[in-house]
Amino acid sequence: DLRLPTIEELEDSYESGETESWIENDSDKRYWSSTISVGENGAYNLDAFKGEIRWDHLSNYARVRCLK
Numbered sequence: 001d002l003r004l005p006t007i008e009e010l011e012d013s014y015e016s017g018e019t020e021s022w023i024e025n026d027s028d029k030r031y032w033s034s035t036i037s038v039g040e041n042g043a044y045n046l047d048a049f050k051g052e053i054r055w056d057h058l059s060n061y062a063r064v065r066c067l068k
Contacts, residue, residue, distance in 0.1 A: 002066040004034035007053055009067065010046040019048035022065065030062035 005013070010033050013019050023029055029049040036043045037055050044055055045062045056062065 002068060004032060004064060005067050007033040007035040007044040007046065009033070010065075011051070011053065013065075014046060014048060014051045019046075022048050022063075030056075032062045032064050 010019075010031060019031075022031070029047050030045045031048055032043060032045050034043070040055070040057075041059075042055050042057045044053055046053055
């Protein structure tokens with residue numbers, strides 16, 4: 001089964017250097033996590049270039065990386 005990683009798993013990928021291979025250009029740098037924001041229609045994502053974590057509304061664009 002495939003699933004979205006948690007924000008902690010994405011952060012671990014950034015800290016290990018794994019996300020460097022994910023970035024093709026500047027627009028490809030944000031990745032959704034499965035970590036939702038309670039009471040909001042949003043979730044957290046990771047900037048794979050800078051390592052920044054932020055909350056975004058689910059209607060905003062970001063890429064996904066699935067885990068097995």
